[in-house]
């Protein structure tokens with residue numbers, strides 16, 4: 038199992054107010070799965086994705102990633118895992134506006150210490166894969182939203198992560214561009230990439246392989262069982 042949460046709770050404290058954002062969530066995600074996380078606003082989806090991505094720690098409970106108990110690792114090791122093993126995609130793309138498309142895709146490799154020529158070579162290949170090679174020297178603002186999100190996905194793939202985590206990746210896109218992004222995710226899934234995606238959009242969620250539904254900080258539905266291939270007799 039690539040990611041395994043065991044009775045994970047997350048409490049946010051602001052002054053005297055406590056918010057129980059996740060309430061003893063246990064869930065496992067295998068390599069190669071394409072999972073959609075769905076649920077109402079404020080139910081804890083982003084909180085869950087942040088923990089999966091080692092952006093924040095559980096208040097209690099354990100999180101195992103790739104055989105490591107990351108909930109107990111020091112910050113520098115979490116940073117390393119985030120950079121090398123996890124690719125992030127956000128609703129608002131989060132590209133650096135003063136860097137070219139190519140430089141944006143190179144950035145995670147720069148942080149990882151990849152030699153410059155290899156960075157360039159891989160970034161161009163990734164841009165080719167997402168159909169944007171001809172935009173390599175443009176600035177992000179010169180691209181459409183759907184194109185910017187494809188650049189963000191190329192960037193997320195730069196260090197060949199174990200998993201892509203996406204928080205509402207189609208939330209700022211028209212339905213046509215959203216569908217293009219879903220098509221790209223499905224292609225990645227078919228090539229073996231593990232993907233976890235939050236979405237409000239029922240039609241988008243239906244195209245994932247598995248849906249995990251959250252309400253009030255708890256998992257209330259998970260159709261994993263029905264997705265498993267029947268055991269041959």
Ligand SMILES: Nc1ncnc2c1ncn2[C@@H]1O[C@H](COP(=O)(O)OP(=O)(O)OP(=O)(O)O)[C@@H](O)[C@H]1O
Pocket residue numbers: 049050051056057058076077078079080081082083084085
């Ligand atoms: N940094 C924070 N400090 C305090 N409370 C927070 C923080 N982040 C989230 N919360 C609270 O935790 C709960 C879960 O929030 P979360 O962002 O995970 O929800 P969500 O399911 O992603 O919602 P949405 O669909 O609106 O993005 C909410 O009640 C929210 O107000």
Ligand SMILES: [Mg+2]
Pocket residue numbers: 082083084
């Ligand atoms: Mg959210």
